[in-house]
Amino acid sequence: MDDVTVFCADQRSVTALVQTCEDFGRALGAKVNCRKSEAMLFGEWHLASSAHFPFTVKPDFIQILGVWFGKEGAALKSWQDRLGKINSKIGLWSSRKLSIEGKALVLRSEVLPVLQYTAQAWPAHTTVCKAITQTVFCFIWGKMGRLKRTVIYKEPRKGGKGIPDIPTLLRASFACVSVQRTLVEKTGSAGRSMSHLFLMPLWRQLGWDKWDSSIPYNGNAPWFYGDVVRFVREHQLEGLKPDLWKPKTIYKLIRAKDLTELVPGLPAATAETVWTNVASKRLTNGHKDLSWMAIKGGLYLRSFMHARNLCTTRYCPRCPYVEETSLHVFWQCPFAQGLLDALEHELRDSVPRSCLSYHSVLYGLFPGTHDMEAIQEAWRLVNCFKDAVWLARNRLVINRENMSVRDSRRFIKSLLRDYSILDSLAVDEEEEE
């Protein structure tokens, strides 16, 4: 008998429990270690009869399957344990140089599972949600946040980065467990009766009419059920069919309401095309990040740093009195134009140099009629170009080192070689399948 929890209503039940354990032990030759077994007393139970109580009595908290229960504060105690665990997990991953997409994967596969289980027993408090959010954003950006927080939760095709909004997912988990218990579980099950007892008055407030007046209810619901109602209202989930109450489904519904991020200077209808280009599967995660950051204004450019009082100048290191923005660095700056000229040969097979505009370089939009393959090739090349420009810029600003157009072109060629290796690996994989 490992990890068994028994609820006893009176001393007679306790005696019967001990007796059952002893009978069981005699039959099997395995004994229940009463000293290691813990008990907790609730309600009007008095400790006076502890002589008949062979277990270690815990005065405030008891841990069942890794979750704390007992006095007020048990939920917070459970969450603090979990927060400690995710901090050490994230600490391990932070030392690696990961793309934002890579970090999203770590959050989904390593961090979320640590929390989701607890979220089914206790909803995450506001303070817990704040702490999680802070940990997540610190993991993604480092100490200094770069962009509005809600943006990165959006799907890539809407201009986000698909980072899981963990607090929302956790609240959805608890809400789903509660709803499932009341609406889906069989009549008479313990879970259903409990949810019914506290949640029915709240369900009625929400206009849900699955109301069985033969079951008793209690209008003073504990705080954790209050959060379910807040969650339902906040995300307008009233009237959602019971079988749709699954955390992933709910999360999808919430994300579906996200608006597509606008691209400054472009019509709204074009934005989704731009974001789809930026998140193209044919780009490496590093190139996706660079393209995305260049548009969202999250790169550590002097204009960005100056606005935050982190840099004394806002001008391009190569062009006096010209503000260093994404548009300048990747298009207007003579260094960028010179490098594009030098790439004429590489561009010839896809989209000619003369057809390129800053829309091509920043957004992957190519004017004129070019076939799909040519556009995809050009978009890759342009991304290697941005990578090279960014490297040259950082060498100049950080290391005071001048990288020539020739060096940059050589760097671009090595990136293109890497892409063709990736392509041949992808072909091999397809053939194996």
Ligand SMILES: [Zn+2]
């Ligand atoms: Zn410049």
